[in-house]
Amino acid sequence: MTNTQKHALAVAACNIRMGIIESTHSAKAGHPGGSLSAAEMFAYLYNQEMRIDPAQPKWDDRDRFVLSKGHTAPGLYAALAHRGFFPVSDLLTLRHIGSYLQGHPNMNTVPGVDMSTGSLGQGVSVAAGMAKAAKLMGKDAVRVYTLLGDGEIAEGQVWEAFLFAAHYKLDNFCAIIDLNGLQIDGRTADVMNTEPVDAKMEAFGFNVVTIDGHDFDAIEAAFDVFHKTCGKPTVILMKTTKGKGVSYMENEAGWHGKAPNDAEYEKAMTELRAQMAELEAAK
Amino acid sequence: MSEVKKIATRDSYGAALVELGREHDNLVVLDADLAAATKTGVFKKAFPDRHIDCGIAECNMVAAAAGMAAMGMVPFASSFAMFAAGRAFEQVRNSVGYPKLNVKIGATHGGISVGEDGASHQCCEDFALMRSIPGMVVLSPADDVEARAAVKAAYAHEGPVYLRFGRLAVPVFHDEENFTFEIGKGEQLTEGNDVAIVATGLMVNEALIAAEQLKAEGVAARVINICSIKPLDEELILKAARECGKVVTCEEHSVIGGLGEAVASLLSEKLPTPLRRIGVQDEFGHSGPALALLKQFGLCAENIVKVAKSF
Secondary structure, three states: OOHHHHHHHHHHHHHHHHHHHHHHHHHOOOOHHHHHHOHHHHHHHHHHHOOOOOOOOOOOOOOEEEEOOHHHHHHHHHHHHHOOOOOHHHHHHOOOOOOOOOOOOOOOOOOOOOOOOOOOOOHHHHHHHHHHHHHHOOOOOOOEEEEEEOOHHHOHHHHHHHHHHHHOOOOOEEEEEEEOOEEOOEEHHHHOOOOOHHHHHHHOOOEEEEEEOOOHHHHHHHHHHHHHOOOOOEEEEEEOOOOOOOHHHOOOHHHOOOOOOHHHHHHHHHHHHHHHHHHHHHO | OOOOOEEEHHHHHHHHHHHHHHHOOOEEEEEOOOHHHHOOHHHHHHOHHHEEEOOOOHHHHHHHHHHHHHOOOEEEEEEEHHHHHHHOHHHHHHHHHOOOOOOEEEEEOEOHHHOOOOHHHOEOOHHHHHHOOOOOEEEOOOOHHHHHHHHHHHHHOOOOEEEEOOOOEEEOOOOHHHOOOOOOOOEEOOOOOOEEEEEOOOHHHHHHHHHHHHHHOOOOEEEEEOOEEEOOOHHHHHHHHHHHOOEEEEEEEEOOOOHHHHHHHHHHHHOOOOEEEEEEOOOOOOOOOHHHHHHHOOOOHHHHHHHHHOO
16 A cells, blocks of 8 residues: 555545534434444445446345444444445435435435344344355355444354354455453443454354554555455454544543534544644655 | 035145145245145155255244345244244344245144143134234135135235144035135125124035024025235125124134124124134143034034024
């Protein structure tokens, strides 16, 4: 990855963060914490990794992405909008009556959303089914990505899906688990410990790559391993900071599913604008 | 007189899948370690690559089927009604119904006639669960001819369909030559203006037997077969209610949330008509031979006759 590419990705991630804050503030509801932790991943997937075409969101041979942790829709919507799937200004309609930007992703209303999700644990199964179908249909170039939360993997169905992906040797399937360590009720380690996730995934037959989820070089290297792996599915375990990029939201479980009020919005946007200015200056 | 042929509608399901599989490459079948019982095993034998065993994991199976549908395939996800509609209800609701994906749920072993396995496997709640999902088509065929036609209609229909089949071999009363099937259409099987008997599944044949007995007693019963529980053929049922003046519904399902309640809702809003609902009366089943259980729970011609004359 060139420095120019990396810089563009950093700008994309910052734009996504601003979109998350603006949309959840406008909605007076939503989930900023886990959206912010995955901003680099959203940026990388939609600007670097996936074969997609914003002009043809239903293109048959596109790569698929299923947001299994569907509550982080603000992150996905911001990534899609900034990639040109729909107007960025529409982000402000999030969760409003009549908006196509539902609280959780709806594949039938949002251009670029490949699956309706929201009920945790189901998206990963859907993604595995897509990967199996791609193989059956001879769509060898199609890859399927799904993003889960570390709280989400307490859902038993997730492990059913992992068994399925490994059993059918779905090497076109890449699960990404956002290990931000927090969920609604507190620390994942305290609510329902899911660690060690790496050993579990290895035991389930996955190719396991653990990375810093805010480091684009690491993300690139992880996907490179995915591309080169044959005969088994890949999981990227990304260690992240929940609420990343907004100082007062970082590592605070309380920001899982709460929107910033006007004052908090101003503070968050001031911080993000400063980050963007820094990026511009470094160009 | 030759004996009436008996075929379990689960066998019809397997046979129809094979027929459809020959014509359509995009048809895939998913099962959850029950291929021998759901009869998708015959499809597996014919098309091993397009039969996907998901192991004992129905929730993943249903959602994986949704993913396959999103890719353009037409998946039939199969299990017992208890697990397909019951255990995986929320997957059917959120990953199939809400996104309107083209998934067919092929549920066998519906109702009390599962028999010896007992209450844990006797699903009498599936119509209620599936009917409540917006846009879901709910089909409950009565015999082999109708079951095979329903599977084909489900394939042809764009959108989610729930199909309920039985374990027990039941008489084939339809004449295939003259049979047509359409989702949303009911079928009037006998002429009569004294009482309308609206039945589904294996209760249709019982209703026909009951109508014969009633005829001998001077009561002309109009038997209506409702395979398409949703959408419901309101016109046919309202006409029968208007012309007969009283209605008996018959189903191998709880009287809560199934055909009886669908008919009751329709009539109470549009044409209040005296009604009796034959079905499982808000209780669990238990182990026993299927036919003995059906009799014990009043899911038989004898009880239909009794109820039809009681009001």
